[in-house]
Amino acid sequence: MRPFKYRKQQKDIFLQQPYHASMRVKENGFSQNSYSQRQSINFFTFMIPQNMRVLQIGCKNGYLLNAVRPLYGVGIEPHEATRNKVQSTYPHLNFVHSFDGLFQDALFDYVILDTATVDFYDAQELLERLHLVCHPATRIIVTKNTSFGEWILSALRIFRRSSFQHSCNRISKNDLRHFLYLSGYDYITGGKHTLLSLYLPLISALCNNIVALLPGVNFFCLREWMIIRPAPQELRASDYTVSIVIPCRNERDNIEAAIIRTPTMGRKMEFIFVEGHSQDGTLDEIKRVMAKYPEKNISCLVQDGKGKGDAVRKGFAHAQGDILMILDADLTMPPEELPKFLEALLRGKGELINGSRLIYGMEQQAMRPLNFLVNHGFSLLFTWLLGQRITDTLCGTKVLFKKDYQDIVCNRSYFGEFDPFGDFDLLFGAAKLNRKIVDMPVHYKSRSYGTSQISRFRGGFMLLMMSLVAFKKFKLHK
Numbered sequence: 001m002r003p004f005k006y007r008k009q010q011k012d013i014f015l016q017q018p019y020h021a022s023m024r025v026k027e028n029g030f031s032q033n034s035y036s037q038r039q040s041i042n043f044f045t046f047m048i049p050q051n052m053r054v055l056q057i058g059c060k061n062g063y064l065l066n067a068v069r070p071l072y073g074v075g076i077e078p079h080e081a082t083r084n085k086v087q088s089t090y091p092h093l094n095f096v097h098s099f100d101g102l103f104q105d106a107l108f109d110y111v112i113l114d115t116a117t118v119d120f121y122d123a124q125e126l127l128e129r130l131h132l133v134c135h136p137a138t139r140i141i142v143t144k145n146t147s148f149g150e151w152i153l154s155a156l157r158i159f160r161r162s163s164f165q166h167s168c169n170r171i172s173k174n175d176l177r178h179f180l181y182l183s184g185y186d187y188i189t190g191g192k193h194t195l196l197s198l199y200l201p202l203i204s205a206l207c208n209n210i211v212a213l214l215p216g217v218n219f220f221c222l223r224e225w226m227i228i229r230p231a232p233q234e235l236r237a238s239d240y241t242v243s244i245v246i247p248c249r250n251e252r253d254n255i256e257a258a259i260i261r262t263p264t265m266g267r268k269m270e271f272i273f274v275e276g277h278s279q280d281g282t283l284d285e286i287k288r289v290m291a292k293y294p295e296k297n298i299s300c301l302v303q304d305g306k307g308k309g310d311a312v313r314k315g316f317a318h319a320q321g322d323i324l325m326i327l328d329a330d331l332t333m334p335p336e337e338l339p340k341f342l343e344a345l346l347r348g349k350g351e352l353i354n355g356s357r358l359i360y361g362m363e364q365q366a367m368r369p370l371n372f373l374v375n376h377g378f379s380l381l382f383t384w385l386l387g388q389r390i391t392d393t394l395c396g397t398k399v400l401f402k403k404d405y406q407d408i409v410c411n412r413s414y415f416g417e418f419d420p421f422g423d424f425d426l427l428f429g430a431a432k433l434n435r436k437i438v439d440m441p442v443h444y445k446s447r448s449y450g451t452s453q454i455s456r457f458r459g460g461f462m463l464l465m466m467s468l469v470a471f472k473k474f475k476l477h478k
């Protein structure tokens with residue numbers, strides 16, 4: 001058996017073997033064709049919204065950078081002939097030889113590392129240099145062959161059925177995550193895709209769109225990916241204002257308690273009640289509390305539509321704070337625990353802090369056993385669908401920066417205003433924009449006043465509908 005020949009190492013970190021115009025393009029060792037190009041394009045256009053500032057390291061023939069339709073796109077390609085060719089093909093994009101060719105202080109929203117970490121001599125140095133072109137919200141998409149994919153390529157080369165040369169590094173997913181830790185990055189999510197890289201009518205679509213999603217089958221996928229971000233810096237609460245949106249319908253006796261039990265947070269705080277046409281005098285009670293506590297900066301809105309989702313969207317639209325919070329008016333999530341959400345957000349632990357009622361023990365009568373089992377089952381399902389750990393989808397308390405919510409609003413057309421609860425609009429929107437979602441355990445209490453506004457059977461049916469939406473959008477990318 002002949003030893004594997006590794007690519008010649010140079011002193012520069014850009015050690016990709018050049019792609020000459022006359023060469024048949026090879027993508028990650030698998031023959032490049034229109035089908036595999038479409039697969040790559042579908043993946044990256046799903047991950048990267050249009051009109052972003054995008055940098056691609058090792059841009060090859062430039063088709064990926066062009067496909068994501070950047071507002072400002074730059075490709076780094078060390079080989080001059082290849083660089084000149086792709087520049088003439090895509091004159092609206094910019095191609096440079098190295099980081100030194102970038103404009104000073106150029107920052108990017110997305111960075112594409114398509115096999116770059118395994119093709120470059122020093123992956124850690126590459127990741128450390130990327131900090132120079134990243135801002136706190138930058139997302140870096142890393143793709144590479146899986147271990148199984150490498151085995152397939154090795155076997156093909158042994159039997160001389162492929163001219164593929166191995167990358168200069170053999171970096172596993174765990175190795176890469178260790179590099180990220182050393183280089184100051186935070187892992188968000190990841191996964192595997194592509195069971196079949198060649199186009200066979202019906203068979204390719206079945207394998208890659210359905211079979212590859214089945215548990216256990218992803219071991220045989222050829223490609224894997226992960227999304228990372230620069231490790232966040234801790235922020236000071238005194239620099240930010242907080243808006244607490246409280247949807248309420250028939251919650252009269254909880255209104256004053258919501259005000260007096262909520263601790264003071266941030267530089268300035270406001271309460272926004274969104275009243276949903278109550279029949280028990282809730283609106284009058286809000287007005288009374290507003291007059292009694294003028295120093296609390298309380299305002300009241302009346303819903304035009306119906307449902308908690310409509311109330312949350314209206315409240316957030318009127319909020320003035322830098323940080324947005326949702327507090328359910330039934331107070332089953334104690335308002336005293338809101339500072340934990342704020343601290344997690346400011347320490348950069350996540351960009352959407354999602355309350356979870358299913359971790360700590362809860363009071364008797366707080367949730368029926370059947371509801372608990374159904375919620376737990378759906379939490380496992382949504383963890384798989386969204387690619388991030390979600391232990392409770394319907395806990396009303398969620399906290400995020402207003403700027404991140406505005407990004408979700410701008411991207412809402414991808415899903416539409418489909419969510420009657422308000423929870424999935426935020427969870428789906430954050431996951432689609434690759435924001436990090438972190439669960440915050442809360443102590444779930446039983447109601448002291450009123451009755452639940454959600455029907456068990458209707459709620460279960462809506463959860464099923466949300467699951468189908470998530471499967472279509474996140475797994476099938478349709």
